[in-house]
Amino acid sequence: MVLKIGVIGTGAIGQDHIRRITNNLSGGKIVAVTDVNAEQANAVVKNENLDAKVYENGLDVINATEVDAVIVTSWGPTHEEFVLASIAAGKPVFCEKPLAITAEGCKRIVDAEVASGKQLVQVGFMRRYDKGYRALKNVVDNGKIGEPLMVHCAHRNPSVPSSYTADMALTDSFVHEIDVLRWLLNDDYVSAQVILPRNTRLAEKGLQDPHMVLLETKQGIRIDTEIFVNCQYGYDIQCQVVGETGIANLPEPSSVLIRSEAKLLTDILVDWKDRFIDSYDVELQEWINSTIKGEMHGPSAWDGYVVAVTVDACVKAKHTGQIVPISIPERPAFYSKQYVLQ
Ligand code: NAP
Numbered sequence: 001m002v003l004k005i006g007v008i009g010t011g012a013i014g015q016d017h018i019r020r021i022t023n024n025l026s027g028g029k030i031v032a033v034t035d036v037n038a039e040q041a042n043a044v045v046k047n048e049n050l051d052a053k054v055y056e057n058g059l060d061v062i063n064a065t066e067v068d069a070v071i072v073t074s075w076g077p078t079h080e081e082f083v084l085a086s087i088a089a090g091k092p093v094f095c096e097k098p099l100a101i102t103a104e105g106c107k108r109i110v111d112a113e114v115a116s117g118k119q120l121v122q123v124g125f126m127r128r129y130d131k132g133y134r135a136l137k138n139v140v141d142n143g144k145i146g147e148p149l150m151v152h153c154a155h156r157n158p159s160v161p162s163s164y165t166a167d168m169a170l171t172d173s174f175v176h177e178i179d180v181l182r183w184l185l186n187d188d189y190v191s192a193q194v195i196l197p198r199n200t201r202l203a204e205k206g207l208q209d210p211h212m213v214l215l216e217t218k219q220g221i222r223i224d225t226e227i228f229v230n231c232q233y234g235y236d237i238q239c240q241v242v243g244e245t246g247i248a249n250l251p252e253p254s255s256v257l258i259r260s261e262a263k264l265l266t267d268i269l270v271d272w273k274d275r276f277i278d279s280y281d282v283e284l285q286e287w288i289n290s291t292i293k294g295e296m297h298g299p300s301a302w303d304g305y306v307v308a309v310t311v312d313a314c315v316k317a318k319h320t321g322q323i324v325p326i327s328i329p330e331r332p333a334f335y336s337k338q339y340v341l342q
Contacts, residue, residue, distance in 0.1 A: 003288050006032035006067035008058040008082050009074030010044045013096055016273070017071055020281055021288070022048055028288040032061045035074070058082045062089050069291050072096060080105040083301075087112045087120055092291045094284070096124040097175055099304030103312050106305035114334045119296040122287055123304040127180040129282040132251040136239065137184050139248045146244025148185055153177055153225040154238040158270050160229045162204050169211045169227045170194070170314045177225050177239075178215075178310045179303060184241070187217040189310050189326045194318035203230045213314055234268035235275055302335040 005021065005028050007014055014035070021028045030048075034055040035041040041054045055061045058078065062070055062085045072082045072095040080100035086093035087109070099121070100106045113121055127133050140148055155173055164172070182188055195212040203209040210228035217223070239250035253275060258265040269275050283298065290297045306328055317324040 001027075001292050003028045003292050004031040004066055004068045005029065005071055006034075006055075006061035006064060006069075007071045007073060008034055008061055009072065009078075010035040010037075010041045011073065011075075014071075014073035015044055015048075016280065017073060017284060018044060018048055018050070020284060022050065024281055025285045025288060027292060028284070031066050032064050034058055034061050059085055062086050062091060067091065069093065076101050080109060083109050083121055084112055087116050090116070090118070090120070092120045092122075092296065094122045094124065094287050095304075097179075097304070098171075098308065099123050099301060100308065103305065103308040106301065106308045110301045110305050110332070113301050114332055119300065119334070121301040121304075122296060122298040123179075123301065123307075124283070125176065125179040125183075125299040125303065125307075126276055126279040126283045127176050128183050128299060129286065130276060130279040132253075133180055133184065133239075136241065136248055136250050140184060140241055140243070141186075144243075145241065145246035145248050147219075148221050148241050148243050150242040151181060151185070151221065151223040152238070152240045152242070153181070153223065154236065155225060155227045155229075156231040156234070156236040156238075157229040157272070158232055158234055159202075160204075164204075164229065165207070167315050167318065169209065169229055170213070170318065171311055173229060174211075174213060174225065174227050174314065175307055175311060178307050178314075179299060181215070181223060181239075182217075182306065183299075183303075184239075185217060185219075185221055187219050187221060188306065188328050189215050189313075190218055191216045191323050191325050192310065192313040192317045193323045194314055196318070200228075200230050202232060211318070213317075215310075234270050235272050236268060237275060300335055302331055 010033055018030050030050050030052050032053050033041050045052050069092040070086045072079055076098050079095050083093055083095050193214040197210055200209050209230050210226055213225045215223040241248045255267045313324045313326045
């Protein structure tokens with residue numbers, strides 16, 4: 001069977017996903033697209049040589065009879081409407097983060113999905129599909145370093161565009177750590193604190209950079225993360241888990257190590273797309289495979305909701321300077337059968 005997919009939003013990541021499904025992956029075919037910029041949607045169909053219909057809006061894509069499943073890659077504030085409409089139509093939907101721009105919006109999606117009786121929603125947290133994070137999780141899950149006690153992380157970008165504002169370090173960048181760390185540790189968060197170090201002179205005027213976020217989990221694990229989005233030198237994601245009997249580090253992306261002129265040299269990536277390109281491929285291939293089987297294995301609407309609640313706590317912690325408690329309601333039994341990625 002080929003999964004016939006409709007894509008809502010043909011911007012940067014929408015086009016990337018269309019290309020990977022069309023050229024690199026198997027089992028999926030783009031049959032419908034839309035974008036508020038119809039000219040762009042038409043150009044994508046032409047340039048990528050797609051046998052796909054361009055619809056006027058996202059709801060028409062969702063309800064098109066030829067569409068089996070939906071990918072939402074439009075602007076964040078539109079996600080909730082399109083995910084809810086997909087659930088109402090009984091169609092599986094892969095939604096790029098954020099699931100919705102408020103925790104309340106995410107909760108409405110969770111409630112609608114539970115009421116529908118069928119798990120249909122996957123959220124695009126692609127780090128869970130990264131080879132390195134999967135290897136790290138394997139080490140932690142198999143007890144090779146004992147029980148985890150602390151985690152030290154860094155999320156560094158060389159620079160960010162002027163459209164990157166105020167709290168995006170938390171709402172746009174740190175969201176990936178929020179998701180992948182609770183998956184890595186099989187745990188949830190109970191509090192957040194945000195510390196604002198000395199500001200770099202190299203950030204856009206008025207932008208706080210870096211941030212340091214401290215999270216505490218239910219099991220008492222302490223996580224510190226530096227988010228530094230104007231670090232200049234490269235795109236660098238670090239994660240070190242300190243356990244009772246050892247330490248495990250996220251592997252570095254592979255790069256040739258050169259010994260020359262009394263120096264040891266290796267490249268550091270500069271673009272986040274290059275760092276996670278394989279993860280996006282694995283993520284969407286697994287989504288296609290499981291959707292064809294009628295299953296849903298990836299980050300769920302519940303995960304999207306928990307991330308949104310945690311982000312809200314981090315933003316509040318930043319603006320109040322307080323340690324903010326994080327209160328996550330009990331996970332509905334509906335989500336407990338969720339497959340755990342290895
Ligand atoms: P983008 O380049 O701005 O693309 C978004 C596209 O959606 C634009 O073409 C936009 O048109 C269109 N759009 C907006 N509202 C729409 C609507 N109602 N119906 C149909 N199309 C609509 O942004 P992007 O970088 O691709 O990001 C898209 C989403 O993916 C964001 O939520 C972002 O956070 C997420 N994302 C996730 C990752 C990840 O690592 N998982 C990476 C990148 C992006 P206009 O430009 O004309 O408004």
